[in-house]
Amino acid sequence: MSLFDFEVQMKRIEGQEDILLPQKMSEAASGYDLHAAVKEPIVLAPGERQLIPTGFALSMPPQLEAQIRPRSGLAYKHGITTLNSPGTIDADYRGEVKVLLINHGQEPFVIQRNERIAQMVFQRVPQIQLTVVNELSETVRGSGGFGHTGR
Ligand SMILES: O=c1ccn([C@H]2C[C@H](O)[C@@H](COP(=O)(O)OP(=O)(O)OP(=O)(O)O)O2)c(=O)[nH]1
Numbered sequence: 448m449s450l451f452d453f454e455v456q457m458k459r460i461e462g463q464e465d466i467l468l469p470q471k472m473s474e475a476a477s478g479y480d481l482h483a484a485v486k487e488p489i490v491l492a493p494g495e496r497q498l499i500p501t502g503f504a505l506s507m508p509p510q511l512e513a514q515i516r517p518r519s520g521l522a523y524k525h526g527i528t529t530l531n532s533p534g535t536i537d538a539d540y541r542g543e544v545k546v547l548l549i550n551h552g553q554e555p556f557v558i559q560r561n562e563r564i565a566q567m568v569f570q571r572v573p574q575i576q577l578t579v580v581n582e583l584s585e586t587v588r589g590s591g592g593f594g595h596t597g598r
């Protein structure tokens with residue numbers, strides 16, 4: 448029996464052959480670190496956001512999605528995070544995977560070519576039949592929410 452549940456295919460973007468492919472930094476890491484495929488170092492000013500290319504595209508089965516998440520070290524040390532967190536890579540998306548970074552820190556942040564800027568985690572997507580009904584089942588919570596149990 449194979450160790451793997453799914454095959455995910457990855458293709459390099461032309462002209463980005465020297466960009467490191469997504470990489471797990473430890474054996475059981477959930478995320479593959481993604482590298483910046485920027486031509487030259489770019490500067491993210493405080494408050495600025497930029498879409499950073501990664502140099503690859505994916506093909507995965509419809510049971511999967513990929514999530515683009517921040518690296519906690521960059522967030523903690525420099526205030527660098529992904530704005531649309533977690534970013535969603537749909538199974539049928541064949542374009543280059545990109546990372547929407549924002550600088551929430553006080554200092555400009557320089558992104559070097561091949562720097563590890565975010566991580567990508569694959570998730571199962573349950574196959575759902577979404578059904579319209581007139582009545583929903585009753586529960587104790589009902590429509591209570593948004594802190595109705597207290598602070
Ligand atoms: O961080 C991200 C988020 C999205 N994408 C790509 C893959 C994804 O499949 C596509 C669409 O993303 P999403 O559905 O989040 O954006 P949208 O604003 O709904 O765009 P669309 O109308 O194209 O679905 O953009 C990325 O490369 N990186």
Ligand SMILES: [Mg+2]
């Ligand atoms: Mg969408």
